[in-house]
Amino acid sequence: MIYLSAIVVVGFALAPFMWVILSGFLPEVAILTVPPEWFRSGLIVDNYRYILTGEIPRAHEVGGQLRRMISEEVRHVPRAALNSSVVAGAVLLLNWLLGVPAAYAYARLRFPGRVATFYFITVSRLIPAVALAIPYFLIVQRLGLLDRHFALILIHTALTIPFTVLILVLYFRSIPVEIEESAQLDGASRWAILRKVMLPLALPSLVGAGLFAFMLSYSEFLFALLVTTSEYSRTLPVTLSSVASNPDVSWSLLSAGTTLAVLPALILVWPIWRYMVRGLVSGSLN
Numbered sequence: 001m002i003y004l005s006a007i008v009v010v011g012f013a014l015a016p017f018m019w020v021i022l023s024g025f026l027p028e029v030a031i032l033t034v035p036p037e038w039f040r041s042g043l044i045v046d047n048y049r050y051i052l053t054g055e056i057p058r059a060h061e062v063g064g065q066l067r068r069m070i071s072e073e074v075r076h077v078p079r080a081a082l083n084s085s086v087v088a089g090a091v092l093l094l095n096w097l098l099g100v101p102a103a104y105a106y107a108r109l110r111f112p113g114r115v116a117t118f119y120f121i122t123v124s125r126l127i128p129a130v131a132l133a134i135p136y137f138l139i140v141q142r143l144g145l146l147d148r149h150f151a152l153i154l155i156h157t158a159l160t161i162p163f164t165v166l167i168l169v170l171y172f173r174s175i176p177v178e179i180e181e182s183a184q185l186d187g188a189s190r191w192a193i194l195r196k197v198m199l200p201l202a203l204p205s206l207v208g209a210g211l212f213a214f215m216l217s218y219s220e221f222l223f224a225l226l227v228t229t230s231e232y233s234r235t236l237p238v239t240l241s242s243v244a245s246n247p248d249v250s251w252s253l254l255s256a257g258t259t260l261a262v263l264p265a266l267i268l269v270w271p272i273w274r275y276m277v278r279g280l281v282s283g284s285l286n
Helices: 002-023 028-032 046-053 073-108 114-124 129-142 149-174 177-185 190-201 203-219 222-227 236-244 251-285
Strands: none
Touching (some): 002 251, 046 073, 073 149, 073 190, 073 203, 114 149, 129 149, 129 222, 177 190, 203 251
């Protein structure tokens, strides 16, 4: 019964995603037919060919009142996925470059304002994103960074780095101090200890926190909608929103675009998913 229940839960969770993948390889009429006739017409790749090359699918080459719905906006999905990957990758790197030294300082060093600033960093993440939307927009506008990926990178880094610092601080504190003292006796500096001792030990949490920041940035919608204005700089959530709200787009094209949209994240996260989960759990429990 336990295994059967698990299969039912997994099937319920994956069924919508599997339907989206299947719909991308089917003509529109096969999706909307009741009862379903999914495989009567066979699988096609016309929807993906249109998104990548602009070649009109055969099922849409119908004139008059029988014209099938099609949208030019769905062709922006590959560019938007690339934009989101670039922004999220930069956010991941900044979380590592800024979060690791900050977390190590909070975990091991003693300096004025350490407790107050640490609580400020962690509690600031509890502020709703909507409350920060207008101030962030005004700052970006004043700096002349509207429609620039650099503005999104800065905003997403500010939103994700508190989580990275918190996870790494908890993990660094769980590492015995005696290990660092042994390295200090050998003449290692603080930077050498951080680079050669602490980072290898904290690698699971480092990977987990970094990929978590990547996923948050990759799927963030509100600030991407406010900051990006042109189709060439929009990120994936904004582009998919415009495609989904367009009444002149077919289900098959929307499904194909959605499948292409999640591929970069799956390619990055899936091979090291267990490693990521183990790092997040160990960092939050220690």
